[in-house]
Each structure stands twice: as structure tokens, then as C-alpha cells.
Amino acid sequence: MYTDLLLHDMGSGLSDGLKEFQAQPEDWRTSPLIGIGEHLKSGGSLLHDGRAKTIEEAILWHEGEAISARDNYLLLKPEHKTLLQSFIKNL
Ligand code: HEM
Numbered sequence: 077m078y079t080d081l082l083l084h085d086m087g088s089g090l091s092d093g094l095k096e097f098q099a100q101p102e103d104w105r106t107s108p109l110i111g112i113g114e115h116l117k118s119g120g121s122l123l124h125d126g127r128a129k130t131i132e133e134a135i136l137w138h139e140g141e142a143i144s145a146r147d148n149y150l151l152l153k154p155e156h157k158t159l160l161q162s163f164i165k166n167l
């Protein structure tokens with residue numbers, strides 16, 4: 077499924093300002109990445125509020141506990157970024 081289905085503190089950029097039960101406003105559950113390519117092809121968007129239109133945009137919104145994922149992505153060479161995006165699109 078390529079997810080841990082757990083809640084993660086994703087930082088203030090993704091906060092919706094609402095606390096729900098135990099979840100803080102910046103906590104989001106990792107969504108399964110499987111089928112993401114089809115979802116995008118059929119006009120779908122990403123992240124809990126659909127603000128990201130591409131895989132790259134979704135990655136760049138990772139902050140909080142996931143900031144190292146974003147920073148590591150930013151360090152990739154352009155061709156490796158493209159490879160990672162195609163890998164995810166084909167899950
Ligand atoms: C190579 C590393 C990573 C990649 C390529 C990646 C990619 C993605 C993508 C493409 C999405 C959008 C999924 C969708 O909306 O259907 C997403 C969402 C998410 N990711 Fe990651 N991710 C990575 C690492 C991490 C890490 C390390 C964490 C947590 C510690 C994390 C937590 C989340 C959460 C909570 C969401 C949902 C956020 C929301 O709905 O607003 N990710 N990720």
C-alpha cells in the first residue's frame with residue numbers, strides 16, 4: 077500500500093486549525109500511495125484538502141515529522157526526481 081496509515085505532525089503549512097479528538101490541527105494520516113497515478117490522470121488532486129495537483133507539490137508540502145522527506149527530495153538531481161515521480165505514479 078506504501079503507507080503506514082498513521083497520524084503524523086506535518087507542520088503548520090498543512091494545518092487546518094481544527095482539533096479532532098486526539099488529532100492536532102497539523103496531524104494527518106498518511107494516505108495509501110497505491111493508485112495515485114490513476115487518481116491524478118482522472119483529474120484528482122492530492123493531500124487532505126486537494127491543494128496539490130502533482131506529486132512534486134505534495135512532497136514539497138511535507139514539513140514537521142516529514143521534513144526530512146522533503147529535504148532529501150530537494151537534494152535529488154532532476155533526473156532522480158523524475159524517476160521518483162514515475163515510480164510513485166506507477167504504484
Ligand atoms: C520519499 C518520501 C515520501 C514521499 C515520496 C511521499 C509522498 C507523498 C505523497 C505523494 C502524498 C500525497 C498522497 C495523496 O494525497 O494521495 C503524501 C502524503 C502524506 N505523507 Fe508523504 N511522502 C514521503 C514521506 C513521508 C513521511 C516520512 C511522512 C511522515 C513521517 C509522510 C507523511 C504523509 C502524510 C501524513 C500525508 C497526508 C498529508 C495530507 O493529507 O495533507 N510522508 N506523501
